[in-house]
Amino acid sequence: MLFQAKNIYKNFFRKSFFGIKNDRSNVLTNININIHDRDILGVVGETGSGKSTLGKIFVGLEKPSSGTLYYYNNDIFKLNKRDFRKFQKNTAFIFQDPYSSFNPRMKVLDILQEPLILNGVERIKRREIINEIIDKVELRIEDLVKFPYQFSGGQRQRIAIARSLILKPKFLVADEPVSSLDLSVKAQILKLFEDIYTKSDLTMMIISHDLSIVEYLCNKSIVLYKGVMMEEALTDMLFRNPLHPYTRLLIESAPSLYSDKTKDIELETFESSSNLESAKPGLCPFLERCKLKVDKCRENFPEIIEVEKNHKVRCFKYI
Numbered sequence: 357m358l359f360q361a362k363n364i365y366k367n368f369f370r371k372s373f374f375g376i377k378n379d380r381s382n383v384l385t386n387i388n389i390n391i392h393d394r395d396i397l398g399v400v401g402e403t404g405s406g407k408s409t410l411g412k413i414f415v416g417l418e419k420p421s422s423g424t425l426y427y428y429n430n431d432i433f434k435l436n437k438r439d440f441r442k443f444q445k446n447t448a449f450i451f452q453d454p455y456s457s458f459n460p461r462m463k464v465l466d467i468l469q470e471p472l473i474l475n476g477v478e479r480i481k482r483r484e485i486i487n488e489i490i491d492k493v494e495l496r497i498e499d500l501v502k503f504p505y506q507f508s509g510g511q512r513q514r515i516a517i518a519r520s521l522i523l524k525p526k527f528l529v530a531d532e533p534v535s536s537l538d539l540s541v542k543a544q545i546l547k548l549f550e551d552i553y554t555k556s557d558l559t560m561m562i563i564s565h566d567l568s569i570v571e572y573l574c575n576k577s578i579v580l581y582k583g584v585m586m587e588e589a590l591t592d593m594l595f596r597n598p599l600h601p602y603t604r605l606l607i608e609s610a611p612s613l614y615s616d617k618t619k620d621i622e623l624e625t626f627e628s629s630s631n632l633e634s635a636k637p638g639l640c641p642f643l644e645r646c647k648l649k650v651d652k653c654r655e656n657f658p659e660i661i662e663v664e665k666n667h668k669v670r671c672f673k674y675i
């Protein structure tokens with residue numbers, strides 16, 4: 357198994373005006389996930405549900421507050437410096453807004469060769485790798501001497517993908533990889549991810565609030581709500597038979613990949629704002645918005661249970 361996340365919690369402390377850490381926010385609660393070689397795991401949930409934080413933990417950019425993340429059975433946060441660097445070389449993260457992660461004074465060639473230089477790759481080999489990668493992401497040789505601001509959003513995303521792949525990682529996290537792109541460019545970039553996956557031995561995590569992207573690319577998916585895993589399933593199952601009221605809400609209200617229009621259907625699982633019940637610690641975080649709640653929901657926190665093979669849900673409706 358490539359990754360095994362066990363009981364991962366992440367809290368951030370907000371500092372008060374006087375710089376004292378006093379306000380703790382639970383961003384991730386008891387996350388357990390297995391990622392096998394060649395999986396494409398989709399992580400969905402609304403803004404602030406902890407998706408990016410989870411992705412960053414998987415590439416070592418954030419450390420969990422507690423819990424363990426195994427990479428081929430090694431606890432990555434217990435590796436010595438050299439092995440941790442080796443681990444990070446095997447992983448890559450494409451940020452939500454790639455443009456802001458580029459140095460605007462660097463040309464594409466420098467953006468692409470920087471990681472190679474840092475890893476001691478010789479000039480001739482660098483050229484070979486860069487030629488190969490720009491071919492893969494369908495950029496042109498003449499693009500190498502341009503600056504990022506000279507490209508459209510879709511082209512910039514190609515540069516970000518090229519840079520993330522330059523050290524041939526085994527595992528790639530793409531955080532909202534197409535959220536800022538218009539529909540036709542979005543489809544091209546998704547196709548590019550698909551091609552890259554087919555022609556390499558990558559394992560991926562795709563973070564998105566947009567379910568259509570996950571449906572298109574991912575073989576399995578998890579649904580996060582306020583940092584809690586609500587459902588985990590093979591993607592086909594999740595879409596064919598969503599169990600958690602929150603997943604159903606997401607799927608029912610999702611626009612299709614092929615249209616900007618949100619489906620106009622009755623959201624039977626969703627409590628109208630006038631009826632909201634405030635969420636209490638220790639109870640299901642979706643309680644306040646759930647129309648299907650039962651008495652038990654106001655008393656206990658539901659465990660996540662396997663309802664059928666490869667399909668888990670956290671909801672008292674199924675316990």
Ligand SMILES: Nc1ncnc2c1ncn2[C@@H]1O[C@H](COP(=O)(O)OP(=O)(O)OP(=O)(O)O)[C@@H](O)[C@H]1O
Pocket residue numbers: 368369383401402403404405406407408409410565
């Ligand atoms: N470094 C940090 N310090 C303090 N709080 C943070 C930090 N990083 C994230 N958070 C908080 O953690 C929560 C989850 O953030 P995260 O970016 O992981 O969510 P997300 O689901 O990816 O949302 P989005 O889709 O908007 O990026 C948010 O409330 C955010 O403000």
